[in-house]
Amino acid sequence: MQIVILKNSAEVAEYGANIFIKQLQNRADSVLGLATGSTPLALYQGLIEASKANKISFKDVTTFNLDEYLGLEGTHPQSYRYFMNEQLFDHIDIDKANTFVPPGDAENPIQACDGYEAKIEAAGGIDIQLLGIGRNGHIGFNEPSSGLMSRTRVKTLTKATIEDNARFFGTDEYQPHLSITMGIGTILDARKVVLLATGENKADAILATVEGALTASCPASALQLHKNAVLVIDEAAASKLSDCEFYKHIESENQKLMARLGF
Ligand code: PGA
Helix, strand or coil: CEEEEECCHHHHHHHHHHHHHHHHHHCCCCEEEECCCCCCHHHHHHHHHHHHCCCCCCCCCEEEECEEECCCCCCCCCCHHHHHHHHCHHHCCCCHHHEECCCCCCCCHHHHHHHHHHHHHHCCCCCEEEECCCCCCCECCECCCCCCCCCCEEEECCHHHHHHHHHHCCCCCCCCCEEEECCHHHHHCCCEEEEEECCHHHHHHHHHHHHCCCCCCCHHHHHHHCCCEEEEEECCCCCCCCCHHHHHHHHHHHHHHHHHCCC
16 A cells, blocks of 8 residues: 555545556546545545636546445435535536436336446456545445455444534434445455545544555455555544554655656
8 A cells, every 4th residue: 555644634634646647648548446524625625626626527437436325316415426416426527417426216126237347347347446545444435344355245334424414414414324435345346446534433444445454344444455455544544553653655756766767
């Protein structure tokens, strides 16, 4: 895993956005895996600005989101489809027909999961998958105990995740307890994975991801198996790692090597 430790959340967003900007400049018809939550918001702002400045175009881009609440239609303000439209798709030149979010309103969710996998495959697989991380180490809605080779399926949310996300729902509003999520195996199939984490409340999850054992108890630890995973985290999220100075040293050596090779 490449570990990039930056000062604050603004630097994390900028670094993350640049990875996606470079990807789109190299390959206009990229297939992007996207995420919801608070963490990617500033990264999406960076992509919107780059798109408005004509540095990138989404005209030929296809996107697949990680997850969706089961039982919410895409028009529901708390659905992840709605979130993506509001936070990104409505502000860029993407063809919405090429944006995919697991169908939370599917009549047959089990079939819909297989259909989602088939669509990813038909698109040629995901070039870069963006991830946030839950306090419990979840990626997508792959909660602790998720199979490390799991595929897109229906998952029950943990109490912790329901509590973390309750802030988005009104007190009397129905909050789903089930989701459709890409599996850990689906995520590991992406050619590159970029996980963003900011804030002290993610420090335990980052510690388990980077220095803990490979275990279903921390789904993000599965990224230890990935050939091309980068963790972009701020000082607060990195604060429990055993040797931040060493990780920073590795990264600065990496940067020097890349510059020498002309990247
Ligand atoms: P957050 O959520 O970005 O809102 O912290 C991340 C996640 O639960 O994956």
